[in-house]
Amino acid sequence: MEGEEGGSNLQSLLHAIKASEILDARIPLVNQLEETGVSNGSELTSIAECLFTLWEESTCTGTSHCKLNKAILQVAAKYLKLENMPDCLCQFLILATKASIWCGKHLHENFSNVEDSLDERHRELFFQLVLDSLSFSSATFSALTRHPMSFENAFVLVVENFIAEQLNLLKVSISEIKRLQSIASEVLKAAQEILDTAVKLCKVYSQGINLEPCETTSKEDGDPMDCKTMDNRNHVINVTSCTIENFYKLGILAAAGGGGLVSILNVSWKGVVTLLQLEVGKAILANKINVEDIILTLVSLARESLKCTAEAWALPFKGSLSVTEAKRSFLPIKFYLINAVRICSRYPCEASKVFKDIMFCVLRISTLGLELRKETNLGTASDALAEFLEPTSFLLIHTLLNSLELENECKLQILDSLFPIDVAKQSMKSEGDICSIDNEKIAPDEALASNCEDIPSMRNLILGRVFVLVNLLKNSPDLGEEVVFMLSKKLDWLLDAFINENVYSFTLLTQIPQVSGLTTSPEIAVQPMFYYILNSLKTFMIVASSSLAWLEVEKFLLCNVVHPHPLCSEIVTELWCFLAQHAERDLLNDTVDKLSSLIWTLASSGQGPIPSSALRKMARSVCIVLNCTPQSAIDRIYGSFFGEDNARNGASVALHLALLMEGFPLDSLSENLRKLAVRRVLTAFCGFIESNSKNLVDRSSTSIPGLHGEPVYALSSLFSHNQIKGHEIDNKYIWPILRFTMTVIHGFKSITDTSKKDQYIQFLGQTLEIISHIKQAYACDQMHELVSELLSLFTAYTTISDGQLHLCKPALAAFLAGLSHMEISEGEECPSSRAIWELYHNMLREKHWALVHLGLAAFGNFAARTSCNQLWRFVPHDAALSFEIEQEREPNEENFMSELRKYLERDGALLAPSPCKDQLGLLVREGAVLREVIEKLVCEPKRNGFGNNGQFQKKRKLPEGINEGISLVQRGLKAMSDGLARWRQQNDCHSSESREMQEELSVHLSCLEDVVSHMASLDERG
Structure with missing residues (x-):
């Protein structure tokens, strides 16, 4: 009887509320609902229906209207916490939706159209109503999380509409947060709660729905899911995509004006990443959401923040910058980059569509880090950038290059955009600008504000490109074999970049920070750029030695052994020495034999060992390499060059003299062979001076073109190099x-x-x-x-x-x-x-x-x-x-x-370089002169007998049998390529095993094509 009496009182109260037409009279009646007991679900449903019916969607009529709405939300918030509320949760969702729509509409009108129409008391009451609506939204999200609704069409639409309107009110509130000064902190707190609960709701939905294929199969479209499961999954995807879209817009709002709304910025972007990583149907979700726009926005935000930071430090920067201040400036940029990395790792195909913008951002970060090294008072900023930003930015590249979902063609496009051929050969400054190096300043507008569409023409980023490539070489152990092969084809690009005068000067003078130690407590160690480049190339050689990329590396070493630029020649020679010291015996013998064949071919062309000749340059490199080579290999090479069969050969005489003039390591020969070599030189010298004791004979019978009296030069060279x-x-x-x-x-x-x-x-x-x-x-x-x-x-x-x-x-x-x-x-x-x-x-x-x-x-x-x-x-x-x-x-x-x-x-020279502006200017001028010399050599390759890559240019004809064999191999390669193309068009090519085998075959065929093309180029008719 007591329950029936309570129910009768509740119905009477609800009837009285509906019958009342005056707003002020409804308010106490609604407040009474908060004190009325509820005995069953039907009574709770009646209250919920009454509440959302009372909420009028008309324009606010005054303080009474706001008071009534506030009372409605207070009563609804009380009953939302009851355990038996799932039966009427739909009504509460409708109420929350209507409240959000009403508050958002009037909040916008209040600040845009009739800003002065509300008095102060009404304004504060309305602001509290907005805050109550946000709190009720958070509570409703929590209720949905505790009591997931059944996936019926009516309820599905209510839930989707509810989520959209709640997040829309949140966006309006955040956009007007500066005007909501009296409740700004409470709004931000409520917004954070809503965002957290929205993410939890999407997680619950994604875990509750069955995403596995069902036994029932549609006969029409072959979908292995029944209709109910498909509808349920579509609902989850709709809810998730709607949430992601609104979180994404909130993140943009929070980032505006320098990212002052840190809490909202944090939660919104982390929410976007978390929801994109949910297992709710990745392909379908990617179709509903523009993932590439999200990635592009994160990259753009990082780039804009980087630009603002660079402008703040633009010269003249007189003050000192602490490491803490520098790290604080880079924190927002790192935040954007980390979220971009997480999304790219989940959606690499979508990320590849905006790879130019991603790579452009990485280049800007690397370029800024190197530019900061030029100023002593900004060294701490460079250290902080190396510790905070560079690892994350490079992770963006590694994420795409290591993705199994991307085709090799796409990865090659990424590398080509980073290292285009024309950029390496362009000059960073015009000839008139070279003399003004003393006045060079960090110009953020010039260095950081270029458009990513103009990547091939951005000459001011060449330093960043070089650093990115060197970093990829250094971290090549973490890259796939196909990417290592692609990088091996970029080694010539690196040498072309060193010809640029600014890269040349920077490489020789600048010390760059390197992060070492654990990621939790990293340490910054400063290392000369030159040694960093050498160590990275050596690491890459080790990685490439066990793969098909070694053919490209070997070709690179052989073609550039006499590179005309001194810095490039020094680097290649160091790599040869590293190979001679650490390579396995078979690999070393094979490579050194090819080097020996190359210099023998050069000597046979008729060139003499005159200063600055190609033969002398190659002889110098060979002698340096042989100083690092085991004795047995040196004995074998000396015997092949200067054995009895070649003793009187003109090419052998020229080669013998060139090697002695450049310091052939006779002391490294075995004892008997060294005695024989020294005796040979002394005997020839004594015979020469005896025959020329009274008058110099014009030419000797064994003299070399362009040089007379080779025995004198040979003995003098032995003394000069302390070989005798x-x-x-x-x-x-x-x-x-x-x-x-x-x-x-x-x-x-x-x-x-x-x-x-x-x-x-x-x-x-x-x-x-x-x-x-x-x-x-x-x-x-x-x-x-x-x-x-x-x-x-x-x-x-x-x-x-x-x-x-x-x-x-x-x-x-x-x-x-x-x-x-x-x-x-x-x-x-x-x-x-x-x-x-x-x-x-x-x-x-x-x-x-x-x-x-x-x-x-x-x-x-x-x-x-x-x-x-x-x-x-x-x-x-x-x-x-x-x-x-x-x-x-x-x-x-x-x-x-x-x-x-x-x-x-x-005592000697300084052990550690400490470059100044004058030294940098001198090196830039020197680099400009060297570049002009190299350009002339490239334009006239036949003048010195060498082509662009240092390869000796000589007209040759191969025997007909070899030409016929090359033609057969070329036809066989074409047949295999056609077969591979047909295989890819078959149905079974979608299996993982088939794809792996196809990729492996494609790499092998590419290598074979390069080798055969090189063989064909040996013949002038080819």
């Missing part, structure tokens, strides 16, 4: 050597042909170099005569027309240093002593900086070892260093002694 000692020369040959030197001097004096004089000058320099290493030669009586002859030569021929004598000054300096082993009389009556003094005077008067250095070195060595006491006699009063730098009117002996003391006491 002076005591190994028999004393019986000393007088012939001195006599030959005087013959050269007399010959130079007697002839008038300028071309022949150059030849005599070279002989004189080589013989003086040989004598300077033979200590016992200075004890011969004939040495006095030679000194006098040298004095007469250098004093008689000092005119401009005989300026080629300067070419002998380095050898003369070495010869003068060795005079400390000679017995010298210090009296003025001794002609040989006077001759020695005059020779030193001649040397020390030279004003060229290189000759000044050589003269000081010679005099310092002489003074340290000689028994002479009157050293002042060797120094002229007008020595080059006796003059003041600014005022050269009168010499001062104290200046010379001061400079000599500095030279003798100098």
